[in-house]
Amino acid sequence: MTALALQRPQITLVSLNIEAIALGVYLVRDAFGGVIRYYTSIFHLDTLWYLPDAVALLCLVQFFVHCILRNRSTLALLVFVQIMLSLVLGYFMMGTATAAISAFKMMLPVFVGFCFCDSSLGSYRKLLSVIAVTFYLSVIGVLLTKFYLMPWVGYKYESFGAVREAGRLWWAYGGDDQRLMGFAADNTMAAFFILVSFAITSIRKSTLWCLLYGSLAVYVIRLTTSKTTMIVLVLYLVLLVIVRMLPEKSRFPAIRAIALWSFAAILVPFFMIVVASGTAAVPHSTLFSILDRINNSWQLPFVYMSQLMPIGLVTGCGAGCFNYPQKLFSPLAAYWVPVDNFYIGTYLMFGLPFVAFMVMVFRANFGATDVYKLTLLFVVNLFTITVLNYGPASGLLIIALSFSEVFSRRATSARAADTVPIELPRPIRSLEGLSVDMPGTAARGSR
DSSP, X not given: OHHHHHHSXXXXXXXXXXXXXXXXXXXXXXXXXXXXXXXXXXXXXXXGGGHHHHHHHHHHHHHIIIIIIISOOHHHHHHHHHHHHHHHHHHHHHOOHHHHHHHHHHHHHHHHHHTTTTSOGGGOHHHHHHHHHHHHHHHHHHHHHHHSOOTTTTOEEEETTEEEESOOOOEETTTTEEOOOTTSSSHHHHHHHHHHHHHHHHTTSOHHHHHXXXXXXXXXXXXXXXXXXXXXXXXXXXXXXXXXXSOHHHHHHHHHHHHHHGGGGGGHHHHHHHHHTTOOOOTTSTTHHHHHIIIIITTHHHHHHHHHOTTHHHHOSOTTTTSHHHHHHOGGGGGOOOOOOHHHHHHHHHOHHHHHHHHHHHHHGGGOOOHHHHHHHXXXXXXXXXXXXXXXXXXXXXXXXXXXGGGSHHHHHHHHTTOOOOOOOOOOSOSTTOXXXXXXXXXXSOO
């Protein structure tokens, strides 16, 4: 019996982290979107583009099981129901099934990000390696497109029956500033992936590495002409150096305070509208883009909403409205306006329930202990002042990940007790190698 037992093969149970796989494939697909779109079309493998969405469907199920059933989060249930109802409302608003399907696909990355609610991003070692490689390759891609014209630039492809352009090389202000997009599908997203992948990777790197590669990243983002991204990265580098100069016990509280204060960025567009609304924008000037946002992007959607669906000012007009599903697949495309702000664009779709959700997100992060989520909160809150960030999918996924603390066991228990305790972080040696896990929560499986 003993001999037979020894001869039996050992079975090792391997935990499959669907959320990490989904984030990895979304990130790779979108960060190299221009390349992948071009070659999948050339070799007639267009269906591979939608592989991350198939994985995201599994995350939708995991969100329901983990956050709603296991964590017993009433908020998670309400958010799930709200999104489903908004998809139905969006169908009636936009008027076509194709627009509704596109809106559903657009919202899938949200559930991927929410699935990180009870884990620290730092525990996914392989995923962090993928993110680091994405940073290096994204930098190289932009530098290459500065000297070589890549075949995917200007390539047109078909998606859901609509013709779209993978990337376009053009000049900002009619001058010498080429808007380069590297391996991505456009320049803004190339800059975004450099910013996010650098911010995540820098947490475990030395200050010297951060300054060296951060300076390179600033230069490369300058080549993409994404001013918002460059400003956010410079500010992030300054704060990183300041925080690392603090005593060890003060570093994490400082990070959390910075992340919480970044929510003030939500008010910036409204302040700008009050101060500068009606100011004439001079074409090809430095302030043209921001004045265009103040006068058009941030205000016109509400004017059109009051004409098309007045109740939508309170309830929202449904998932996909005033977003790319409406632009590409709806008879209301003439009313579409590029809403260059995540919070304004999301309010247009979901209305006052989104405001209530954001209040809960803010309160939940008073007890957050994951430095990765807090870092991403700071980055996305500032980045989305002038960017909607619903496309590509990874942009929305990163935002959802930074919000995911609101569905954690800790936050759910705190709401049940009608209090939000301010938890003291665990002792931190330094920001190099910093990883703070959720208290009382074990990482799910091996990463």
